[in-house]
Amino acid sequence: MGNSHHKSVENRNQKHSVHARDGQAYTSQFSLSHFVGNLSGRSFASVTSGQSVYSASRPWSRVSRRRWNDSTLKNPLEASKTAWPVAHKESIFLPEFPITTDLIQKDFEIIASIAKGAFGEVLKVNKLSENKEYALKVLHKAQIVSENAVRQVKEEARIQAAVGHHIFIAGAVSRWQTKKRLYIVSEYIPGGELLALIDKYSKLPEELVKILLAEIAVAIDFLHNAGVIYRDLKPENILLDSDCHVQLVDFGLSKWLSVGARTTTLCGTLKYMAPEVMQRDPYGHSADWWSLGVLTCRMLTGEFPTPAVRMSAIRDEERLTSASLTDRSDTNDSVMQQSTPILPKPGALPDSATKLSKPARALLIRLLETEPKVRLRSLRQLQQTAFYLGFNFEHVKAKKLSPKRVLENHIQTMRPAVSNEENNCEFIEFDQEAMVL
Known part of the structure; x- marks a missing residue:
C-alpha cells in the first residue's frame, strides 16, 4: 500500500511536468522531482548543463x-x-x-x-x-x-x-x-630624533621632560591596552614633529601580547633592556616601563643609569674565570676575591641625579625598580606620582601643551643671544634627518 502511494505521487508530479507546445510534449527542466533527484549542492545552472558555471569560474576550491x-x-x-x-x-x-x-x-x-x-x-x-x-x-x-x-x-x-x-x-x-x-x-616627521635633541642640549629641563615623558607614556599605555609590547623604546625610535610632539616609530621588535601574558624572547637594546629580559625570565609589559625609566634618566641627567648587564663587568668576570683556571692556589683565589669590583645595583642613578628635584628622583627610582611587580608600570600610577602633581594629562592627549614653546623659553633663559631661528626643533643639527624605520 505504501509503494502504491509513492507511485501515485510520482505519476502526479510527472503529469504536472508535462506540457504541450506546438503539439509536442516536453518535460520541464525545473520540475520538483528532477530538482530533488539532483541535490548535489551545485547551482541551478548545473542541473541543465551538467557543469556549474559558478564553480568553473572560481579559481580556488569551493569551501x-x-x-x-x-x-x-x-x-x-x-x-x-x-x-x-x-x-x-x-x-x-x-x-x-x-x-x-x-x-x-x-x-x-x-x-x-x-x-x-x-x-x-x-x-x-x-x-x-x-x-x-x-x-x-x-x-x-x-x-x-x-x-x-x-x-x-x-x-x-x-x-x-x-x-x-x-x-x-x-x-x-x-x-x-x-x-x-x-x-x-x-x-x-620633520623634527628629527629625540636622540638629537638630547645630544645637543645634554640635559633637558624638567618641564620639557614632563611633557615628552607624558606623551610617550600615553603611547605606551595605549599599546599595552591594545595587546602589544613594544620592546625597543629608545630615543632613536622617537621622532619629533614640527611642534616637538613625540611620534613613536619602528615596530620591528614589537609583539602581540595580551594584558597579563608573558614572553621570554631576548631582544631589544642592551642599555635599555630590563633585568628580567636579560635574565631570560618570563616578562610582560612592565619591561617597557623600565626602558622608559632609562630614557627619562637620560633626558634629565644626560647619562645612563646602571644597566642590567654591563659589558665591562662581563669582561672582568671572564678574565677572573680564566685566571682561576690557570692557577687554583688559595692565595690567588683570595687576591681575586679582593680585586673583584663591587658593581652597583642595576638601575642605580648616576651621581648627577642628586641635582634633580625630589619628585624627579623618586620617579626614576620607581621606574628603575628591578622587581617588575613593584615597578611603576601603568599610566595611572604615573599620574599619581609627585612629579605630575597638578598636571593635566587630558591637555597632553589634546596636544594643548607645546614642547617647542617650553624648549624656546629654556633656550632664551640659558642663552639670551641665540637667534629665533635656532629656537626651533626643525633647525637642530642632526647627524641624520628625520626617519621612519
Whole structure:
C-alpha cells in the first residue's frame, strides 16, 4: 500500500511536468522531482548543463564561508592564498603587502635618502598628486628572506596598521610590494630624533621632560591596552614633529601580547633592556616601563643609569674565570676575591641625579625598580606620582601643551643671544634627518 502511494505521487508530479507546445510534449527542466533527484549542492545552472558555471569560474576550491573565515583568520598561510597563482616570493608577503606595480614611478618623486636600515633604506619623497612629503621605506625581499625575517616584517606591518591611528604613534599611509622589494609609505616627521635633541642640549629641563615623558607614556599605555609590547623604546625610535610632539616609530621588535601574558624572547637594546629580559625570565609589559625609566634618566641627567648587564663587568668576570683556571692556589683565589669590583645595583642613578628635584628622583627610582611587580608600570600610577602633581594629562592627549614653546623659553633663559631661528626643533643639527624605520 505504501509503494502504491509513492507511485501515485510520482505519476502526479510527472503529469504536472508535462506540457504541450506546438503539439509536442516536453518535460520541464525545473520540475520538483528532477530538482530533488539532483541535490548535489551545485547551482541551478548545473542541473541543465551538467557543469556549474559558478564553480568553473572560481579559481580556488569551493569551501564554506565559515570554513574560509576560520582558516584565513587562524592560519597565515591560508590568508596568503590568492585567486590566481602568484610567485612564492610574492605570496609569502601577502596579505600585508598587496601586489602593485610601478606605483613609485607614477605617484612619487624621490627627494633624498634619509637613512639606511638592515633591510633597505628610507627615502624622503613627494607625492605628486598631493604635493606633500612622505617617508618611503624600501625593503629588499632577498635580505629579508635570507635573514629569516619574513614573519617579523609581516608582524610589524600588522601591528603598525592596528595602532598607527594613535596621536603619538606614526602610522603607515600605504604599503605594497613588487617582485623584489617591499614599500611602506609613512607620514614625514620633520623634527628629527629625540636622540638629537638630547645630544645637543645634554640635559633637558624638567618641564620639557614632563611633557615628552607624558606623551610617550600615553603611547605606551595605549599599546599595552591594545595587546602589544613594544620592546625597543629608545630615543632613536622617537621622532619629533614640527611642534616637538613625540611620534613613536619602528615596530620591528614589537609583539602581540595580551594584558597579563608573558614572553621570554631576548631582544631589544642592551642599555635599555630590563633585568628580567636579560635574565631570560618570563616578562610582560612592565619591561617597557623600565626602558622608559632609562630614557627619562637620560633626558634629565644626560647619562645612563646602571644597566642590567654591563659589558665591562662581563669582561672582568671572564678574565677572573680564566685566571682561576690557570692557577687554583688559595692565595690567588683570595687576591681575586679582593680585586673583584663591587658593581652597583642595576638601575642605580648616576651621581648627577642628586641635582634633580625630589619628585624627579623618586620617579626614576620607581621606574628603575628591578622587581617588575613593584615597578611603576601603568599610566595611572604615573599620574599619581609627585612629579605630575597638578598636571593635566587630558591637555597632553589634546596636544594643548607645546614642547617647542617650553624648549624656546629654556633656550632664551640659558642663552639670551641665540637667534629665533635656532629656537626651533626643525633647525637642530642632526647627524641624520628625520626617519621612519
